[in-house]
Every structure is written in C-alpha cells, then in structure tokens.
Amino acid sequence: MAELSKGRFRPVLDDPRALKPDRVRRLVLCSGKVWVDVEAALAGGAHRPEGDPALVRVEELYPFPDDGLRAILARYRRLKEVVWLQEEPRNMGGWAFVAPRLRELIGERELRYLGRPEMASPAEGWGHAHAGEQRRIVEAVFEGVASHAG
Numbered sequence: 001m002a003e004l005s006k007g008r009f010r011p012v013l014d015d016p017r018a019l020k021p022d023r024v025r026r027l028v029l030c031s032g033k034v035w036v037d038v039e040a041a042l043a044g045g046a047h048r049p050e051g052d053p054a055l056v057r058v059e060e061l062y063p064f065p066d067d068g069l070r071a072i073l074a075r076y077r078r079l080k081e082v083v084w085l086q087e088e089p090r091n092m093g094g095w096a097f098v099a100p101r102l103r104e105l106i107g108e109r110e111l112r113y114l115g116r117p118e119m120a121s122p123a124e125g126w127g128h129a130h131a132g133e134q135r136r137i138v139e140a141v142f143e144g145v146a147s148h149a150g
Contacts, residue, residue, distance in 0.1 A: 011060035012068035014075070017042075018054040024076045026053035028114075028141055029069075029102070030085040031061065031094055034134075038085070041138045053083070053141060061094050064101050073105060081110040085141060087134060089119040114140055 018024055030038070035057050042048060056072055058065065073079065082102060086093040095113055102111055115137055124130045 009059070010068070011058070011065035012072060013057040013059060014072050015054040015056055017048075018052075018076075021054070021075045022078055024052045024054045025078060025080045026083060027072070027076055027079055027081070028053045028055050028083045028085050029058050029098075030055070031058045032087070034085055034087040034137070037087075037134060037138050038141055041141075046139075046142050048142065055141075058094075058098070061097060064098070066101070066105065069102075069105055079109055081112060082106050083112045083114050083141070085137070086113075086115040087137060088122055089116040091118040092122055 028038075035055065038055055054076060058069075073082075084095055084098055084102065086095060088094075090113060093115065095115070099111065099113070116133060124133060
C-alpha cells in the first residue's frame with residue numbers, strides 16, 4: 001500500500017527474488033494478470049533454482065520502456081533467452097507489438113513466445129479448458145530451467 005500511495009508509477013518492475021542475477025539464464029517478460037498466476041505457482045512450490053527464471057513485469061507497453069528494459073538486461077549478464085509470456089492468443093495481446101522491439105534490445109539472445117496459439121477468439125469458451133491452458137502456460141515458464149542454472 002505504501003508504494004501505491006507514496007511511490008510512483010514504474011513502467012518495468014524487475015524480479016525482486018532474482019537475488020543472484022549472474023545465475024539467471026531465462027528472463028520472462030509479462031504484462032497483466034498472467035504474472036499473478038506465475039506468482040501463485042511459485043507460492044505453491046514451483047521449482048525455481050537460484051532465481052532462474054527472472055520474472056519481469058512490463059507495466060507499460062506504449063511508449064515502449066526501452067531504457068527500463070535495457071537496464072534490466074544489463075543486470076542479467078549471462079542471460080541466454082528472453083521469453084514474452086501472455087495469456088492471450090499469439091495473434092492478440094502484446095506479442096506483435098513487443099516482438100520487434102525486444103529483438104532490437106536483446107541482440108543475439110533467443111527470443112521466444114509463450115502463450116496460447118493463434119485463435120479466432122480470445123478465450124477457449126469452456127472454463128475447464130481455459131484453466132487447463134492457463135496451467136500449461138504457467139508450467140512452461142519453468143520447463144527446462146534446471147538445465148540453464150549451470
């Protein structure tokens with residue numbers, strides 16, 4: 001509450017748990033509610049060795065926060081891949097807007113999309129199907145992380 005009432009708006013929020021940035025190999029960028037779902041997975045015991053992956057919230061897409069992201073990228077010197085995570089289908093949400101901007105910022109690092117495949121509708125239409133797909137997306141954030149922690 002103090003940050004809300006006495007703080008200021010920050011377009012990019014770094015991962016406060018990435019205490020060993022030199023061990024982070026995967027940087028996951030996301031915007032919106034999907035961050036809450038990943039946080040819930042972490043609270044529920046999702047494995048996250050040494051803070052990898054780092055989970056960064058992009059709170060403002062336009063104007064694109066180049067400087068804030070550049071500073072975060074500099075913090076994670078041994079980064080191998082950057083992942084854009086969204087719960088919307090690939091042809092909706094922020095991916096189409098952020099992808100070319102991220103490619104320019106990350107240089108030779110791998111850029112990956114993580115979310116629903118392209119769809120005609122923003123939702124599956126069934127609550128249990130949506131929940132299952134959301135679970136798949138959140139679990140994919142942590143897949144293969146241990147192999148990056150070396």
